[in-house]
Amino acid sequence: MPLDLLSLLSQRRLVRRPRRADAASVEPIPEPTPEPPHDAKPSSAAIKIKKLSPIFGARVVSGFDTATPASAEEAATLRSLILEHKLLVLPGGDLSAEQLAALGNSLGLGPAQAFGAKALAPYMKVVARDVLALEYGPESPRADINLWHQDHSWRGAPTRFELSYAAVSPLGGDVLYADAVAAHASLSPRLKALLDGATNVTVLAKGYQNLDVRDPKYAEVLATHRPVAQPVVAVDALTGDTWLNVNAAYSVSIPEMGAAESAALLPMLCAHVAKPDHCVRVHYEPGDVVIFDNHRLQHYAVSDYWPEPRRVLRMSFAPTRIAAAVAPERDRPAAAAGPRA
Numbered sequence: 001m002p003l004d005l006l007s008l009l010s011q012r013r014l015v016r017r018p019r020r021a022d023a024a025s026v027e028p029i030p031e032p033t034p035e036p037p038h039d040a041k042p043s044s045a046a047i048k049i050k051k052l053s054p055i056f057g058a059r060v061v062s063g064f065d066t067a068t069p070a071s072a073e074e075a076a077t078l079r080s081l082i083l084e085h086k087l088l089v090l091p092g093g094d095l096s097a098e099q100l101a102a103l104g105n106s107l108g109l110g111p112a113q114a115f116g117a118k119a120l121a122p123y124m125k126v127v128a129r130d131v132l133a134l135e136y137g138p139e140s141p142r143a144d145i146n147l148w149h150q151d152h153s154w155r156g157a158p159t160r161f162e163l164s165y166a167a168v169s170p171l172g173g174d175v176l177y178a179d180a181v182a183a184h185a186s187l188s189p190r191l192k193a194l195l196d197g198a199t200n201v202t203v204l205a206k207g208y209q210n211l212d213v214r215d216p217k218y219a220e221v222l223a224t225h226r227p228v229a230q231p232v233v234a235v236d237a238l239t240g241d242t243w244l245n246v247n248a249a250y251s252v253s254i255p256e257m258g259a260a261e262s263a264a265l266l267p268m269l270c271a272h273v274a275k276p277d278h279c280v281r282v283h284y285e286p287g288d289v290v291i292f293d294n295h296r297l298q299h300y301a302v303s304d305y306w307p308e309p310r311r312v313l314r315m316s317f318a319p320t321r322i323a324a325a326v327a328p329e330r331d332r333p334a335a336a337a338g339p340r341a
Contacts, residue, residue, distance in 0.1 A: 047077055052089070053280045056179050056297070059089040066093040066289050069106030078107055078291075082161065083239055086296050087177055087280070092166075092287025097128035100165050100313055103289070105130065109161045110318020113152070120211060120218050130315055133167075137309035147207075148178065148274050148300045149249030151316065154204040156228045159294045160318035166284040167313055172305035174283045175290075176274075178298045180243040183273040184233060187244070192233070197324070199229040200251045200266065207249040229255070231324030232269070236295060242325045243296050246270050273298055284312075295322065 046063035058081060064074060082088045095103070105112065112130035123140055127133040136143050152158040164175075184192070204225050211218045232254065234245040248270040254262040282290060292299070294316075 047074065047081075049081060049085075049088075051085070052087070052282065055182060055278065055280060056085055057087040057089075057177070057280050057282065058085040060091055062091075064090060066090050066095060066103055066287075067099065069102045072108075075106060075108045079109065082109075082291055082293065086179065086181075087282070087290065087292040089282065090289040090291070092285050093289075094287060095165060095167075095289075097131045097133070097313060100163075100289070100315070101128050101130050104163050104315040104317070107291070109163075109291070110320075113159055113316040113319050120215070120221070121208075127313070132314045134312045134314060135310070136303075136306060138307035142306045143301065143303035146301055146303050147249050148247055148270065148298050149207060150180075150245075150247045150298050151294050152319065153230065153245075153247055154202045154207065154225060154228065154250045155319065157319040157321040159316040160320040161316075162292055162294045163315040163317070164284075164290045164292075165313040166286055166288045166290075168309055168311040169284045169286045169288070170305045170308035170310060172302065172308070173310050174281050174302050174304075176279055176281050176300040176302060177292060178274045178300075179278045179280075179296065180245065180273055180298060181236075181241045181296050182278045183275070184242050184244040186275075186277070187272070195232045195269075198232040198254050198256050199324075200232050200246050201227050201253045201255060202230055202250040203227045203252050204250070206252055227252075230322055233325045234295070234322045235325040237320070237323060239296075241296055244269060244273055245295075245322060246273065247298050248274075274300070295320070 047060060048062045049058040050061050051058050060081075064070070064078070070078060078088065078090075101112075123136055123143070124132055124134050134143075150158060151162055166173075187195075205222060208218075230245055230251075232244070232246055233242060235242050246266060246269045248267075251266055251270065253259075254266055257265065284290065
C-alpha cells in the first residue's frame with residue numbers, strides 16, 4: 001500500500017516538540033503546597049463539641065490537642081465555650097504535671113491561685129508550680145470530699161475556674177455538678193424576693209473538719225482567713241447570670257435572719273441547688289481535662305472507686321470577688337403600709 005506522505009507529515013506535526021519560540025507559551029507546573037509542620041496547632045474553627053446534657057456541659061470531640069499549650073485563637077474559643085456551657089471536657093491525653101500547667105496557663109482563665117488549706121490534707125500535695133495532686137488508694141482512707149461545695153468559697157474572692165486532670169481514673173470516681181444558675185431560676189418569686197440582699201457567712205473550718213486545728217500550719221490558715229459574708233443571690237460579671245450562692249461545705253448562717261430561721265432555710269437552699277433537675281454526672285475517662293465554672297456550678301466528688309488508686313491533678317484560676325444581684329423593682333417586696341390616720 002503506497003505511503004500517504006501528507007498524512008504522515010500531518011501526524012508528526014501533531015506530536016512535534018515545541019520550538020524555542022513556543023517555550024514561553026507553555027504553562028509551568030505549579031509547585032506543590034508545603035505541608036504544615038506536624039506540631040502546628042489547628043485553627044480554633046476546627047474545635048467541635050458535643051453537649052453533655054440539656055442543662056449544661058459540653059465535651060470537645062475533635063480539633064484540639066491537650067498535649068501542647070493552646071494558641072491565642074484556641075484559648076479564646078475555649079473560654080467562650082466554658083462561659084457558654086459552664087463545664088468543658090477536653091479530650092484525653094498522657095500529660096505530665098508540667099504539661100498540664102503549661103496547658104492551663106495558656107487558656108487565659110486568669111492567674112493561677114494558691115491552694116491554701118487544700119495542700120495541708122494528707123492526700124494532697126503540690127507536684128508542680130500551680131498544680132496540686134489528689135492521690136487516693138488502698139493504703140489511704142476513703143476520700144472525705146464527697147460533699148457539695150464551691151472551692152474556696154470561704155474566701156472573699158473565691159476561685160473562678162477550676163481545672164481537673166484524671167491522671168489515674170479507675171471505674172468510678174465520677175463527679176457530680178449542680179447548676180446554681182438553674183437553681184436560682186427554679187425558686188418561687190416569693191422566695192427570690194425574700195433572699196434579695198441577704199448574705200450567708202462562709203467558714204473555712206466547716207469544710208475541713210478532718211484536719212487537726214492543733215496543726216500550726218492549719219491554725220495559721222484559720223487565723224488568716226476569718227469568716228466572710230457572701231451574697232446569697234449573686235450576679236456573674238462575665239455573663240450576667242444570677243445564681244444561688246450557698247453551699248453545704250462552707251455556708252453556716254444567714255445573719256439577716258434569726259438563728260432558727262437561718263437553721264431551717266439555709267440547708268433547704270443548699271439541698272435545692274443539688275436537686276437532680278439541676279445536676280449532671282461527669283464520667284472522667286483517663287486523661288480527660290475538665291474545666292468548670294466554680295461560681296455558677298457546685299460539685300460533689302464521688303468516692304465509689306475506693307480502694308482502687310486514683311490520681312487527679314488540679315489547677316485553680318482567677319479568684320474573683322462575688323457581687324450581689326440587684327433584683328428588679330417588680331421582684332422587691334412591697335414596703336409595709338403604715339397605720340391609718
